[in-house]
Amino acid sequence: MDKLIEGCKKNDAQSQEKLYRQFYPAMFALCKCFFTDNHDIITAVNNGMLKVFKNIHQYAPAKGDFFNWAYTTVRNAALTLIRDKKNKLTFELTENAGDAVVNNPFKQLEWKDIYYYLDQLPANTRYVCSLYYLEGFSIKEITGLLEMKEGTVKWHLNECRTRLKVIFEQHNARNIG
Incomplete structure (x- = not known):
């Protein structure tokens, strides 16, 4: 992994492609939680991985695992895409003051x-x-x-x-x- 990261820091296209392909399944699964449309999922993954490559010099191994850093970067890119899409949509919602229940409806599911x-x-x-x-x-x-x-x-x-x-x-x- 260190060799791939060093290659990406040097803008080596082969290293970037290998890293992208290695992380793609996990990042796709992450973005699939936010979007149903494959175009939006892939856009979020690509935007996130582009940020990973552009900001790879900011990654500090002492602060944690590279995958976790990249995961957070891609998740933030997905959230940015959500905000951008939200600003384009108009919708009305009634607010409900009910408290959120902590029971996770997904805990028993695959x-x-x-x-x-x-x-x-x-x-x-x-x-x-x-x-x-x-x-x-x-x-x-x-x-x-x-x-x-x-x-x-x-x-x-x-x-x-x-x-x-x-x-x-x-x-x-x-x-x-």
């Missing part, structure tokens, strides 16, 4: 199932749900990342739980019947 259920949610609800339940961000952190009001984040979490409950019940009914 990743393929999590992706299936996330795909059933509206985009903004999926973003909040992914950050809260899969990435472990607090409501306050999500408000800053997505530039949403706290009440709106709570509304999305409530909407996520409400919709997922219906989806889980429908899925279980089909499997029983």
Whole structure:
């Protein structure tokens, strides 16, 4: 890994390609939590990996594993894409002051199932749900990342739980019947 990183620091295209191919599956899986459209997923991965390559000199091994640094960089690129897309969309939401429940609806599921259920949610609800339940961000952190009001984040979490409950019940009914 150190040899690849050094090659990337020298802008060696082969090193960059090898690193990209090595990290692609994990970064794709990360971005799939936020987007259903493959174009958006790939855009987020590519934007993130471009930032990794541009800022690779800022990586400090003493601060942690390179993969974790790259993962955070790609996740931040996905969040930037979400904010950019959000600014282009207009939507109205009613705020709900209900408290977020800490029970994770995904804790017993496999990743393929999590992706299936996330795909059933509206985009903004999926973003909040992914950050809260899969990435472990607090409501306050999500408000800053997505530039949403706290009440709106709570509304999305409530909407996520409400919709997922219906989806889980429908899925279980089909499997029983």
